[in-house]
Amino acid sequence: MSRNADFERKELERKFRRQVFHSVFITLTLILSGLLFWKLRSLLLPIMVGALLAYLFRPLKDRFQIPWLHHELRVLTLFAFIGLIIFVGISSLRKQMPNERQKLELQVRLKYKLNEKFQQVVGSKDGSNPVGKMIAKEAGPMMDQINHLLDLTPYEVDLFKRYREGHNGEPPINDRYFDYFQANQTTSDYTAMSRDTAAVGSHAKDEALGGEPKTKKASLMEGLSIWMLCPIIFIFLGFDNGQMRRYFIGLVPNRYFELALTVVDELDDAIGAYLRGTLLECALVGLTLAIGFVLIGIPLSVAIAIGVISGLVNAIPFLGTVIGMVIGLGYALIAESVVPILPGLNANDLAIYVVILVVLAHVLDNVLFQPFVLGSAVNLHPLVVVVAIISGSLLMGVWGMLFAIPSVVVVNTAVQTLFKELKAYRII
Amino acid sequence: MSMRKMIAEKVLWETLKRWKKLSPELGRIQFLKTVPIFNELSTWQLKKVGGIVFERTYDVGELIFEEGQPGAALFLIIEGQVSVEILKEKFTAKLAVLEKGAFFGEMALLDESPRSASARVMEPTRTLALYRNDLHRLIQTDPETACQIYKALARIVGDRLRSTNDMVQAEGPAEKIAA
Numbered sequence: 001m002s003r004n005a006d007f008e009r010k011e012l013e014r015k016f017r018r019q020v021f022h023s024v025f026i027t028l029t030l031i032l033s034g035l036l037f038w039k040l041r042s043l044l045l046p047i048m049v050g051a052l053l054a055y056l057f058r059p060l061k062d063r064f065q066i067p068w069l070h071h072e073l074r075v076l077t078l079f080a081f082i083g084l085i086i087f088v089g090i091s092s093l094r095k096q097m098p099n100e101r102q103k104l105e106l107q108v109r110l111k112y113k114l115n116e117k118f119q120q121v122v123g124s125k126d127g128s129n130p131v132g133k134m135i136a137k138e139a140g141p142m143m144d145q146i147n148h149l150l151d152l153t154p155y156e157v158d159l160f161k162r163y164r165e166g167h168n169g170e171p172p173i174n175d176r177y178f179d180y181f182q183a184n185q186t187t188s189d190y191t192a193m194s195r196d197t198a199a200v201g202s203h204a205k206d207e208a209l210g211g212e213p214k215t216k217k218a219s220l221m222e223g224l225s226i227w228m229l230c231p232i233i234f235i236f237l238g239f240d241n242g243q244m245r246r247y248f249i250g251l252v253p254n255r256y257f258e259l260a261l262t263v264v265d266e267l268d269d270a271i272g273a274y275l276r277g278t279l280l281e282c283a284l285v286g287l288t289l290a291i292g293f294v295l296i297g298i299p300l301s302v303a304i305a306i307g308v309i310s311g312l313v314n315a316i317p318f319l320g321t322v323i324g325m326v327i328g329l330g331y332a333l334i335a336e337s338v339v340p341i342l343p344g345l346n347a348n349d350l351a352i353y354v355v356i357l358v359v360l361a362h363v364l365d366n367v368l369f370q371p372f373v374l375g376s377a378v379n380l381h382p383l384v385v386v387v388a389i390i391s392g393s394l395l396m397g398v399w400g401m402l403f404a405i406p407s408v409v410v411v412n413t414a415v416q417t418l419f420k421e422l423k424a425y426r427i428i
Numbered sequence: 429m430s431m432r433k434m435i436a437e438k439v440l441w442e443t444l445k446r447w448k449k450l451s452p453e454l455g456r457i458q459f460l461k462t463v464p465i466f467n468e469l470s471t472w473q474l475k476k477v478g479g480i481v482f483e484r485t486y487d488v489g490e491l492i493f494e495e496g497q498p499g500a501a502l503f504l505i506i507e508g509q510v511s512v513e514i515l516k517e518k519f520t521a522k523l524a525v526l527e528k529g530a531f532f533g534e535m536a537l538l539d540e541s542p543r544s545a546s547a548r549v550m551e552p553t554r555t556l557a558l559y560r561n562d563l564h565r566l567i568q569t570d571p572e573t574a575c576q577i578y579k580a581l582a583r584i585v586g587d588r589l590r591s592t593n594d595m596v597q598a599e600g601p602a603e604k605i606a607a
Contacts, residue, residue, distance in 0.1 A: 062569055065569055065570070254486055258498075424497075425497050426494075
């Protein structure tokens, strides 16, 4: 009897020690994780992107089975194949990207066309059109800012003039674009914004572009070296054959073993389905837009570029559609000699077709793509969506906006699954 | 078994022995070979199964699972002793005491029904747990192995059902049971 009592006392003491140890360990882990998280926050994004890619490609890796090939070699073979496809894709895209001369042309065209359209809307400068006057008053400052952004730096002006003569073996710049360039030099401010301020702004821009090339280069190199982490994380997570899951499940107390397995698995299923569904949805929206743009007469390379960007930003609810429309309209404004493939379309109404196309893609996305590929995986309140996007943009800019909704979905699914299973296992 | 497979198995065994003479992986494969559900699997297949099971260690008195909880995994006893018990109105009835090489909780591999009994550890015990969804995933990655496991499982469940029927019939006539 006394031996039993002694054993029970020792067991109680052991239990107390275990609880103290666990509490101290968890607290220290949380503090250290928080500290590391804060100190290494610049690495967070490449790690997240690498992990996300590894997660998205996992089903492909699981299905790619060659019995006689070792796991690591199998994964490397698959990743080499994916890398090759990505490399070929990027190379083809880069060929379609504008070079230095085309960039200058584009900048000049954009500024000229924007001002031309704005002046058409505003009307004559004598103020006879009251609506135009009102628009000029309200939108004038914004137009001025855009103009200052599109201004060529002295170096770029010089470069443009050299390209006009046929610099670097390139054909001389078109007369029409040179006319645009000259017209742009005389573009006046729409508001009473002082020339001094503009000059200061322009000077600041010159400095930023030409004054400190080394700093810019250094920061670019730093960014590139940080992003090198992304493929490394992708490959090493790809090598994982369930060891990480086994390790973390191994840390779970016996009482919660089956619960942990179930929660992790359900979470994995739900989040995987959502992320892969979102990727597919974005790809479908991008493809719809690209096909639509080609049909209304936008060149294939531009249509693909707008489709890719619009497809990517489609992951941001509400804003994705707006960004897609802005890019499409931006191109519609500067587009020249457009020949629509669809019969009966008027090339002068390109902007209207872009609006119709983006609205159509948005409707298709809501009515067909989302229910088909995502089902009811995400039922977030619109307010939650808006708050999440704003918070994401404040915390991490554009990337934050892109990752806001997936993060909310992950947390929401985790909490829901955890509570459901805790109840099923009669723990709460 | 084809000649090619036999040679491949021999090479694998030799490599495993040379590499990690006392490795947990080898021990696990050897143990799995003794369990009825897996004894028809080749070494390659056992290696694959060994890669998806979880090893757990339990103290005396610990519950591996509780009656009424959702079942998620099958447990194999590597060492130790486990008592399978059900809760009656005022007492706990011990149904069986299982030892090294035995397995329990196999119904969890087939459906998500709640556990029909509790499993309590009587001696410090080491188990291997095979999670239902890992076995489901094996259907996609290695259908042959998964089919062999399910086939063995069906045979064992059938045997147990047959022996339960025999026990019930031995206890009394069918009418009595129906009443």
